[in-house]
Amino acid sequence: xxxxxxxxxxxxxxxxxxxxxxxxxxxxxxxxxxxxxxxxxxxxxxxxxxxxxxxxxxxxxxxxxxxxxxxxxxxxxxxxxxxxxxxxxxxxxxxxxxxxxxxxxxxxxxxxxxxxxxxxxxxxxxxxxxxxxxxxxxxxxxxxxxxxxxxxxxxxxxxxxxxxxxxxxxxxxxxx
Amino acid sequence: xxxxxxxxxxxxxxxxxxxxxxxxxxxxxxxxxxxxxxxxxxxxxxxxxxxxxxxxxxxxxxxxxxxxxxxxxxxxxxxxxxxxxxxxxxxxxxxxxxxxxxxxxxxxxxxxxxxxxxxxxxxxxxxxxxxxxxxxxxxxxxxxxxxxxxxxxxxxxxxxxxxxxxxxxxxxxxxxxxxxxxxxxxxxxxxxxxxxxxxxxxxxxxxxxxxxxxxxxxxxxxxxxxxxxxxxxxxxxxxxxxxxxxxxxxxxxxxxxxxxxxxxxxxxxxxxxxxxxxxxxxxxxxxxxx
Numbered sequence: 001x002x003x004x005x006x007x008x009x010x011x012x013x014x015x016x017x018x019x020x021x022x023x024x025x026x027x028x029x030x031x032x033x034x035x036x037x038x039x040x041x042x043x044x045x046x047x048x049x050x051x052x053x054x055x056x057x058x059x060x061x062x063x064x065x066x067x068x069x070x071x072x073x074x075x076x077x078x079x080x081x082x083x084x085x086x087x088x089x090x091x092x093x094x095x096x097x098x099x100x101x102x103x104x105x106x107x108x109x110x111x112x113x114x115x116x117x118x119x120x121x122x123x124x125x126x127x128x129x130x131x132x133x134x135x136x137x138x139x140x141x142x143x144x145x146x147x148x149x150x151x152x153x154x155x156x157x158x159x160x161x162x163x164x165x166x167x168x169x170x171x172x173x174x175x176x
Numbered sequence: 177x178x179x180x181x182x183x184x185x186x187x188x189x190x191x192x193x194x195x196x197x198x199x200x201x202x203x204x205x206x207x208x209x210x211x212x213x214x215x216x217x218x219x220x221x222x223x224x225x226x227x228x229x230x231x232x233x234x235x236x237x238x239x240x241x242x243x244x245x246x247x248x249x250x251x252x253x254x255x256x257x258x259x260x261x262x263x264x265x266x267x268x269x270x271x272x273x274x275x276x277x278x279x280x281x282x283x284x285x286x287x288x289x290x291x292x293x294x295x296x297x298x299x300x301x302x303x304x305x306x307x308x309x310x311x312x313x314x315x316x317x318x319x320x321x322x323x324x325x326x327x328x329x330x331x332x333x334x335x336x337x338x339x340x341x342x343x344x345x346x347x348x349x350x351x352x353x354x355x356x357x358x359x360x361x362x363x364x365x366x367x368x369x370x371x372x373x374x375x376x377x378x379x380x381x382x383x384x385x386x387x388x389x390x391x392x393x394x395x396x397x398x399x400x401x402x403x404x405x406x407x408x409x410x411x412x413x414x415x416x417x418x419x420x421x422x423x424x425x426x427x428x429x430x431x432x433x434x435x436x437x438x439x440x441x442x443x444x445x446x447x448x449x450x451x452x453x454x455x456x457x458x459x460x461x462x463x464x465x466x
Contacts, residue, residue: 106358
């Protein structure tokens, strides 16, 4: 009982701090999603089309408008150092125990990619494959709105705008 | 028409018919389709496979084709779509064949807006043909939302056949990638619980049919354009493998039987056989005709 109380007492502040950081992250992501939605409304949402050029233009125009609307398109605007550290903890947690080797194998299996450099606000290069993000990692990270997704790029975790194909933010060296 | 011309045409037809050793029964009202994976290179091998598909389509008129991902490699301009999809499959599309794509790691998620891929703007989706429901998944991003979606969809489906297809294989003896163990851990329990019997995947640039794993039949076909020669390390789980040329698959589903024939770039039959749901068929199987 006493040991349990100590354990709980010991964990509570970290859990609360973690929850607060994730709440902060969600707010930052929601703010980005609002910009995305505004930009998308301005460039007109894309409907399925047989014209690939229309898809290309949509992606390009959407990315351009988001860049114009977003003032603080800098690394760390969403993944602040504190939030980044919390994500590091969550990813490490997702790869603990028996899950670890499985996730590592999946990362290897997924055709690991290396980008010469990551730049917030730039497009994810079309010739570079999208490395899949292991489901066990995704299950342990905060849920995202449909406008963005998590992508593993080498040892970095990237927040990517799905339709605009933009690198919204990233954390370096967070994937063990 | 002169006798000579008639004879040339006749022997030409017989020659093609003889070369195409169709193993599929062509039952009335069966569901017929093709499968291709890792096809979108725009290179000669893709075109050869596409030409072969046209030949076989004459003998086995399939209505649609499943795409197992890596639909468009490299650039994604209009010229790329033309070179890597529209041109090679023009004859098939002109014949009314529809393509249903899933996304691979070389695809842009915005391909979901490309109408000829029939994804209706969705990264994962389902559609029904006769007594079969197909579930196209995005294995590059298996989020909790998608896992919940596939579980709900499979549970609520009363189809005789529930077929899932996506890019990354849960089982594979390919040397380059191997199986995606984390994906398997998440998807396999759902497939087992919800009655999936057949799974098609790509990613490995070879062909492999695995012995049923916990009752599920896995096909890996990632060589409809790309190819990794001698990249299959066959194991006791390998029922059939082929890693020396490109190919595609032809499938026919008739009642509780699924027939398959895998064809190489040169038209040779690599693998063929059937899967019988038998005692595992759901109650709705008796009313299987579309």
